[in-house]
Amino acid sequence: MNIHSKFETEMQVRPDDIDLFQHVHSSRYMDYVLAARYDQMARCYGMSWETFIQRGLGWYLTAITMNFLRPLGLGERFMVRTWIEEFLPDGDGVRVRFEIEKQATGKRCLNGHAEYKLINLATSRAIPIPEDIKSKYSI
């Protein structure tokens, strides 16, 4: 049972994302997920990346797992769906799940999960997520 909202960002494959097998290069799927999280921070969670920076905070990616199910090709449109699975037990991070779907067919191309820690940019150390931020991310 997932208790947190799922959010969607629609994107399109750029020619420079394509690799020698005519498909999206595998590391670019990761860039799509990161781009969707960036978009959703401001648009869905109501606190932009820039606002985090102004408060001296940033989300630092500590781990990611990706399963490649079906490739995307040149020019294809796709949906990146992400959601918070849980707040990490230490109180300083979140586990995010994600999936990418091809717009034309609705078929799944990628799924996986990532862990982010909240970092104090001045010290580069993880800190407990402040209550107001935790509240914004609890939707």
Add this chain to the structure above:
Amino acid sequence: MNIHSKFETEMQVRPDDIDLFQHVHSSRYMDYVLAARYDQMARCYGMSWETFIQRGLGWYLTAITMNFLRPLGLGERFMVRTWIEEFLPDGDGVRVRFEIEKQATGKRCLNGHAEYKLINLATSRAIPIPEDIKSKYSI
């Protein structure tokens, strides 16, 4: 006096496009121009990249000049405008002009021009642009 149509593609900066100075990395502007041409081939000139490939043809970039006027930052939306300046004298290519404008302010970030040759993919050699393609590109 420009006799060929100008076409526009709207795009947005992805986080992976940003460099250590917090601006779009300079080579990524080139990717934006290439992505806009790809988009405009199908949408504006009526002959997609894929159709070219099926006919055993491809556009090969032989030269590019870019002037960097003003940087784009994280998440910014921008317009890539491109148009054919002229068909090259040898009959096997086109000179394309382009410019990138920041959506929020309408200010110019980049301008420049590129030359593309039409290549027979089987031989990797430039060939005269067939009349039907020249006609599509003469709008």
Add this chain to the structure above:
Amino acid sequence: MNIHSKFETEMQVRPDDIDLFQHVHSSRYMDYVLAARYDQMARCYGMSWETFIQRGLGWYLTAITMNFLRPLGLGERFMVRTWIEEFLPDGDGVRVRFEIEKQATGKRCLNGHAEYKLINLATSRAIPIPEDIKSKYSI
């Protein structure tokens, strides 16, 4: 207990790998691992990527997990170490482990594992690893 050889590839961070936090952008670590595997195929396992292609075969990445331990910065040299952990039970793939170490300090920056399936490029389907290839990868 690891029974397969560990191989190393030394590389250096390129300026275009750096992100807005002045560190290597997270998806580029994945590119480093893929580049090291490419290098080690020819140099260490004795069968280059190109030879696979000529036989109509390719390794397709089906899953990857990466743990980000410590960032790399501009210009830093690093070692990418990879090794086969096991042949997958279905006989059509391998599980590879990898780690990245900073040359200047010997400190670990990244570790993780990936699964590759051997693909028949004509059908895009996984196939059993032929004995001669399995033998090369069993060192």
Add this chain to the structure above:
Amino acid sequence: MNIHSKFETEMQVRPDDIDLFQHVHSSRYMDYVLAARYDQMARCYGMSWETFIQRGLGWYLTAITMNFLRPLGLGERFMVRTWIEEFLPDGDGVRVRFEIEKQATGKRCLNGHAEYKLINLATSRAIPIPEDIKSKYSI
């Protein structure tokens, strides 16, 4: 007649540099040139990028022209040669020439030139090149 020294940096194509035509993606040649300049700043001109940053200075690319002569492919080694053609008349920049050669054949793949302005990072404005830096770049 060229009066400034030519410097060389050897590099190798990474798999993530390859595009759908099996060659290095055109914008990556630009990354190779920028990487070579970064390397040569410290190694050849005796003043590293990081030292510039510490003095509050940075080189900002204002224009580039590239001519694509012959493609590089997967795994190929190449030499990036760059040199200062002239100090710009306004005293705040340099014009750099560059060329890329395939190691295996010595054949030319790319040539071109770029203009860099010296920027005060605090104001983002071009400033006259200080005499000590001009002296280092006059070799």
